[in-house]
Amino acid sequence: MNVPVSHVLLLAVALMGIGLMGVLVRRNVLFMLMSVEIMVNAAGLAFIAAGALWRRADGQVMFLFLLAMAAAEVAVGLAVVLLLYRRERTLDADAADQMRG
Amino acid sequence: MDSWLWLIPALPLAGFLVLALVRTMPHRAAGVIGAGTVGASGAVAAAIAWRLVACPPPEGVYAQTLWHWLGTAGFDATIGLHLDALSAVFVLVVTAVGFAILLYSVRFMAASEGFGRFFAYMDLFVASMLVLVLADNLLLLYLGWEGVGLCSYLLIGFWYADPTNGRAARKAFLVTRVGDAALVIGLLILWRHLGTLQITELLTKAPHVWAAGSGLATAAALLLLAGAVGKSAQLPLQTWLPDAMAGPTPVSALIHAATMVTAGVYLIARTGALFALAPVAQAAVMAVGLATLLLAGFSAMTQRDIKRILAYSTMSQIGFMFLAMGVGGWTAAIYHFVTHALFKSALFLGVGVILLHLNDEHDIFRMGGLRKRFPATFLAMLMATLVLAAMPPLTLTFSSKDAILRQVLLSPRGGVGLWLAAMLGVLLTSAYSFRLLFVVFLGPQRTRFDVAHHRVPSGRVSWLMRLPLAVLALAGGLAGIAELLRVLFGVEGFYAFLRQTLPEAPIVSTLRENLQQQAISVGVSLAGAVAAYWLYVRRPALAGRMVQAPAAAAVHRFWQAGWGFDWLYERLFVRPYDWIAKTNARDVVDWLVESPARLAMGLYRLLRRTQTGRLRWYAMGVATGAIVLIALMVWL
């Protein structure tokens, strides 16, 4: 079926906005990470839409790289979350403010 | 001979450079370099002086221009040396006495730290003094002037660990600075109106440009006098000399007795023609000399510290020299300078022996009976004291003071009144000098001193100290010979030699007159000596009781404090200045300088707020930045 690219892009924009709000509003670091995933996913959607528009493989290739990056980021991010939890016994993002001042 | 002149100041200067730049040097080497360069310089000076006398060059001057120093619009100055009769006398005295004192110092300063530094400073001092007396223009003279001031400061505060010494050094420097400032203004006036600072040119030009007694000439001469007053510790800038005794004794001997303090005398003698043009200034010279003479004499009578007695004595004797110059007796003043250098340094060296062996006891009333312990020193100091009191036995009591007294009495500017005042000065001189001698060397021995203390383990006076002392005392004793020759044999010798460069008309007096005056002055001196003997040896308690009465005690305290000048200057200058400095401590300039720092601190505090350490805050920052950038990209 024919889907106007602009619609898809709008959806991507909306998802990105939701993800951003999630990052800024939530205090739990796991939620923040999930929101970041949402944002990445939104960007991937935009890429796919562009690739479909131009009927080339490049969009999907870009999406693949994005996926790889997201995977790496999640792995390291979760390791850091584990570290934070072990130290502060909480998942509060504001608990790690020793770099203040 | 001209081309050898530069060696005279250059040798001690080279000594200074070697000693200053080579860090660790064994004492022997430092002593050899330090004393040796001065001795070598003296040898060269002696050779040149001999030639000067034996076969005089044209105009009686050896001159050597070394190089061109400054050249600006209308003002030229050279580094040039000029040796005539007056300079020759000074050069010989400085190098000879300097050499003797430096030899003495090798042993005296042996236990002190900074041995090499001492000799470096002394060499620099001698070099500066030689530059001062050999300069052919006033700017170079001023260079030497400042150099000796610097060395005086360095050497007074030589033992810098003790803050008292530093204070004394600073006081000396600041007080002489006042004189130096006046001197510079005087130099400026001279240059402005006479167009040159070359001394011979200046002195020949001055009578043509300025009428006798003109305001400018008087101003210039008075300013030069102010400079001389500062350097020579005369009224009103005399407060620094007694405190300067904080320095090592050889320093006191060389700088504050024989040479630097006589730089003022040299300056006035050198520019004598200028003073002849300004009778007011010359009268001022005389007044300053007379006042200082008497003031210092009274103060010396009341001092307990052995070196302060000698300091006031120096002040008083230079007062004599100023008095002589003031009445026109230039040659007499220079003659007195020569003898004073000899006997005063002998006195100081003798005092140094005592200080060294008594572990720095300065109070004469804690000494006593040292004649048995230090017989040779006693003899030397006895001789020197006799010369100081104008009764040198070796020249049948003819001395330089007689020359001065004759000038004071018979010169057109002098008179009986002045002569009587000068006689009072002679009485005081004799009294205080014999007081020192008797209290220290005669009477019961009041101190117990142990031979085995660290400064002089052997307890014997080394020959390196005895020899210079003996030579200086002996030379001092013989110094009255010029007067003797003149009075008894009519030989003007020394006086004529000096008259080549000094504006003096010789005074004629008969043998009978001379002998009469001689007798009177010797009588007065003897009276002083006897009074001292009676008061301090025969009836020592009497002196103590004399100052018990309240009025007498007050006067005694007043004289002992140097007639209250320190007190006055403290109130008049030091305290207001301190107050101004303290109240102005936080002034506009401080604010200006501090404001960048304060601004930075303020900005820091502001920016610090953004570092919350919280992740979400930072994320918000990133998001905001991204939004702004996108907006910029889209709409601009």
Added chain:
Amino acid sequence: MALAATLMVIVQTRVVHALLYLIVSLLAAATIFLSLGAPFAAALEVIIYAGAILVLFVFVLMMLNLSPATAERERWWLRCGVRPGPIVLGLILAGELVYIVLSGAGAGVAAQTVGPAEVGAALFGPYVLGVELASMLLLAALVGAYHLARRGPDGESRKGAGE
């Protein structure tokens, strides 16, 4: 549906619920990819994103062993921590991007699929360097994650014992 699911994600109190909603959101995205003619991307999304990455999330969640009290706290945080700032920012961003999108061309897209073969050819052709770099990135992430989360022999976290 993607929108709805995503919205639900960010307002959850329990992490597990949020994760489940996220999975739903990702699956919805995968179907969108399919309809855009990118079957390969759709498959990847499901397998890697929803399959591996979110499962990793779940693992860590289990490891953390959170107490039920955290749910309470989360609710409290959600209520008190929400300030107008982030919402405004999100809206502004969305507004900007919408503007950009709408001012561009609104071309339709044909239902022509770009199959996996083409993607594979592109990967081994011009993008081969990128593939290598991606693999190095993954290696680095692997080592880093292992090191950071390591527990020492005494059971204490190595990083926690020092400093």
